[in-house]
Amino acid sequence: MEERLESKEGSRMRKTAMSALGTFGRNLGLTLYALFALFPLVWMVICSLKSDAEMYNTVFRFTPTLTNYTAVLLGTDYFKAFFQNLAVAGGAVILTILAGVPAAYALARYDFKKKEDLAFQILSFKFAPEILVILPIFIIFQRIGLYDTYFGLIWVYQLITMPLVIWVVRGYFEEISVEVEQAAQLDGYKWFDVFFNILVPLIKPGLVASGLLAFIFAWNSFTFPLVLSGFKIQTMTITSLRYIASDTVHYGQVAVASLVAVSPEIIACLFIQKHLVRGLSFGAVKG
Amino acid sequence: MAQLKLKGVYKRYDNAERSFFRKAAQNDFAVKNLSFACEDGEFVGILGPSGCGKTTTLRMVAGLEEITAGDIYIGETRINDLLPKDRNIGLAFEDYALYPPLTVYENLAFNMRAQKKSDAEVKKAIDYVAPLLKVEDLLGMKPPALSGGQKQRVNIARAIVRRPGLLLLDEPLSHLDGKMRQQLRHEIKRMHHEIKCTTIIVTHDQMEAMSLADRIVIMKDGDLQQMGAPIEVYDNPVNAFVAGFIGEPPMNLLSSVIVRGDGGWLFTFPDSDLRVEVPQRYHDVVSDGMRVTLGVRPVDVMVANIRQRAARLLSRSTKIWETRGESA
Numbered sequence: 001m002e003e004r005l006e007s008k009e010g011s012r013m014r015k016t017a018m019s020a021l022g023t024f025g026r027n028l029g030l031t032l033y034a035l036f037a038l039f040p041l042v043w044m045v046i047c048s049l050k051s052d053a054e055m056y057n058t059v060f061r062f063t064p065t066l067t068n069y070t071a072v073l074l075g076t077d078y079f080k081a082f083f084q085n086l087a088v089a090g091g092a093v094i095l096t097i098l099a100g101v102p103a104a105y106a107l108a109r110y111d112f113k114k115k116e117d118l119a120f121q122i123l124s125f126k127f128a129p130e131i132l133v134i135l136p137i138f139i140i141f142q143r144i145g146l147y148d149t150y151f152g153l154i155w156v157y158q159l160i161t162m163p164l165v166i167w168v169v170r171g172y173f174e175e176i177s178v179e180v181e182q183a184a185q186l187d188g189y190k191w192f193d194v195f196f197n198i199l200v201p202l203i204k205p206g207l208v209a210s211g212l213l214a215f216i217f218a219w220n221s222f223t224f225p226l227v228l229s230g231f232k233i234q235t236m237t238i239t240s241l242r243y244i245a246s247d248t249v250h251y252g253q254v255a256v257a258s259l260v261a262v263s264p265e266i267i268a269c270l271f272i273q274k275h276l277v278r279g280l281s282f283g284a285v286k287g
Numbered sequence: 288m289a290q291l292k293l294k295g296v297y298k299r300y301d302n303a304e305r306s307f308f309r310k311a312a313q314n315d316f317a318v319k320n321l322s323f324a325c326e327d328g329e330f331v332g333i334l335g336p337s338g339c340g341k342t343t344t345l346r347m348v349a350g351l352e353e354i355t356a357g358d359i360y361i362g363e364t365r366i367n368d369l370l371p372k373d374r375n376i377g378l379a380f381e382d383y384a385l386y387p388p389l390t391v392y393e394n395l396a397f398n399m400r401a402q403k404k405s406d407a408e409v410k411k412a413i414d415y416v417a418p419l420l421k422v423e424d425l426l427g428m429k430p431p432a433l434s435g436g437q438k439q440r441v442n443i444a445r446a447i448v449r450r451p452g453l454l455l456l457d458e459p460l461s462h463l464d465g466k467m468r469q470q471l472r473h474e475i476k477r478m479h480h481e482i483k484c485t486t487i488i489v490t491h492d493q494m495e496a497m498s499l500a501d502r503i504v505i506m507k508d509g510d511l512q513q514m515g516a517p518i519e520v521y522d523n524p525v526n527a528f529v530a531g532f533i534g535e536p537p538m539n540l541l542s543s544v545i546v547r548g549d550g551g552w553l554f555t556f557p558d559s560d561l562r563v564e565v566p567q568r569y570h571d572v573v574s575d576g577m578r579v580t581l582g583v584r585p586v587d588v589m590v591a592n593i594r595q596r597a598a599r600l601l602s603r604s605t606k607i608w609e610t611r612g613e614s615a
Contacts, residue, residue: 142391177382177384179380179382179383179384180381180384180385180386180387182351182371182384182447183378183380183385183386184378184385184386184397185351185371185372185395186349186350186351186372186377186378186398187372187398187401188372188373188398188401188402189372189397189401193401196388197388198386198388201388202387202388216507224396287351
């Protein structure tokens with residue numbers, strides 16, 4: 001009996017050892033992957049701290065300097081670009097939610113002719129490469145006076161943000177039983193009350209996740225602001241190019257500009273990562 | 288408290304394929320010329336196979352479906368054009384349809400909040416209803432955390448907390464397993480005794496209808512087949528459908544020819560020398576050579592003492608054998 005107990009103990013110890021080894025292996029793998037994934041960011045930070053003279057020196061030993069930061073952040077109107085970028089990307093997402101959520105509701109709830117065709121058409125806006133449509137849009141925008149305006153960019157950004165939000169939120173609406181709305185109707189509520197009290201809390205995970213993803217896509221957009229704006233309105237993605245001069249490329253300054261540009265995304269992702277994954281993979285809305 | 292009266296009610300669903308250029312073929316009527324009445328405080332079961340129009344009927348009463356033709360009255364009021372909220376009804380949905388973001392307490396209170404009732408009134412109403420359906424321990428929870436049986440209790444509690452004139456239950460037990468089903472059936476019965484509200488239950492399960500309802504409406508393909516007390520439809524079905532539908536295991540329906548025997552009228556059967564006496568009450572309506580369908584309830588069949596004959600009969604006719612404990 002005792003022997004058997006001992007052998008049991010032994011096997012448990014072996015198991016503990018195995019699982020400890022497994023944990024170690026998993027952590028090692030994850031660390032290696034993290035190094036791989038974070039390396040470009042680290043490289044960018046290093047570049048931002050180097051002077052132009054040391055830029056092509058691949059050894060990690062260098063004298064850190066903040067000249068790039070002062071040049072970009074204080075010497076140019078980079079902050080203006082930051083806030084302009086925030087305005088167009090944020091405006092685009094707000095417009096998308098105002099128009100896209102009702103559209104998603106209609107696509108989920110009502111039966112009308114060619115419904116699926118329409119839904120697919122909306123999705124197909126994301127298929128077309130931006131460069132394909134940019135020239136006609138450029139000409140039209142110049143004619144109707146939308147070139148280099150906030151609204152022009154916000155409008156054209158709908159191509160990026162709208163399909164995403166509509167498709168994710170539509171899935172959420174479809175998960176909610178129609179009977180929930182009918183129950184509220186019997187309880188004496190107007191559709192409007194039902195929508196805000198019952199439906200909005202249910203679609204919130206999907207709305208937040210897709211809205212943030214849409215914001216990131218809009219924030220990163222390069223082609224549209226490159227062609228459709230440039231004087232009054234400059235997004236950060238475009239402004240970063242300014243440090244590539246005709247004679248020399250200030251890689252250090254480009255690195256600083258990029259770091260500032262990605263910082264909101266990194267912060268946002270750290271905070272919302274959990275919601276992002278859950279929000280985009282549905283679930284937990286059934287009553 | 289209220290009476291419910293349906294007068295010649297029809298329902299036809301619009302065909303979704305209809306377009307501006309091409310008028311699609313019209314759907315059949317889901318409910319055809321349906322008329323019946325429920326007395327004040329009565330418990331009525333609408334029973335029928337899937338797709339017979341029973342849920343459609345319920346939804347028309349609730350105001351969630353338009354009435355194609357006919358009139359529905361609650362008391363003396365014609366409710367065809369009333370909004371669902373003005374009909375003073377409580378409806379327990381088949382799929383529960385609770386409000387997931389709200390706690391059970393707020394689910395129950397939702398209707399009274401719309402009527403701007405005070406917190407004290409709301410609490411009083413919920414304190415009365417919660418023990419009736421044994422949901423008092425669930426009040427702080429949210430619907431996604433509840434089991435199926437719990438959700439259904441909350442669903443029914445939500446329907447009665449407003450003290451409706453008419454309570455509608457749409458297949459309340461169909462998603463529950465056997466034991467839970469029986470338990471909740473008792474509770475529904477008890478609750479009805481307690482609040483004495485006119486109640487309509489829609490179900491495809493005859494046990495539910497027979498045990499709960501004072502009267503049963505049997506429907507098939509949108510038509511009313513028979514309405515009556517459970518024992519009445521069981522003993523005196525008006526047609527072969529009702530006869531075959533009510534009773535578990537189902538009634539045996541045998542085609543038979545009436546002949547005049549020595550001692551009276553007899554049922555005879557093709558391919559068999561079995562003879563069965565025609566009961567006295569049918570003597571006025573039968574004639575020699577008449578073709579009829581004889582319905583025999585399995586519980587009324589006894590294995591007789593004449594062994595050989597029974598064995599011969601059984602060996603010829605037994606095709607399926609179900610073990611059912613005391614009844615086989």
